[in-house]
Amino acid sequence: MALEVARARAATAGLGQLRFVESDLRSLAFDEPFDAVVGRFVLMYVADPTDAVRSVSAHVRPGGVVAFQEFQFEDLMHSWPARPESLYGRTLYWVLETFRRAGVETNMGARLPLVFRDAGLGLAQAYVHCPLAAGAGHRAYTLFAHILESVLPLTESFGVGSSDEIDVATYAARLSGEMVADDSVACCAPVVGAWATTPAHRR
Secondary structure (H helix, E strand, O other): HHHHEEEEEHHHOOOOOOOOOOHHHHHOOOOEEEEEEEEEEOOHOOOOOHOOOOOHOEEEEEEEEEEEEEEEEOOOEEEOOOOOOOOOHHHHHHHHHHHHHHHHOOOHHHHHHHHHHHHHHOOOOEEEEEEEEEEEOHHHHHHHHHHHHHHHHHHHHHHOHHHHHHHHHHHHHHHHHHHHHHEEEEOOOEEEEEEOOOOOOOO
């Protein structure tokens, strides 16, 4: 489905030179090296992120760029004031606990510099971007509704939460109302971006 959407968007934009390939990161094969490899929200789902970065960086020319963005769910996601019993507080529990039980690396963002180092790229430049949500109708409320909807089957199967208490259809409106009533600010889904260049001696 994702590839179909990507191909359709590329065709609409007149980007006929683009090619989309479905493959395991560790078994990609190309005739020529690339100037850059960019990944977004990939490594958190990979059993061995260091091996994945090492494998894809092998397809980058010497001095080329390797860049990844990954979520840093642990520690940084909270609200001011912090209220675990609030809808936002319960949202963090539903999402994080579901990811943890599914084997997703919820600390992937913070791990990126060391993953790059261990993959032979040296310590990466890395920065955190964290959107703050406050007031009525912030787009982050709808984003969280979509996230909860996408993980809901796992959330229920793990016994973390139920569709009735989450109620995706009314979730964004309820969260918006809560944020206004509590006069609170939420730090939503911090993202770490990291990049490095491949060694100049690489062949």
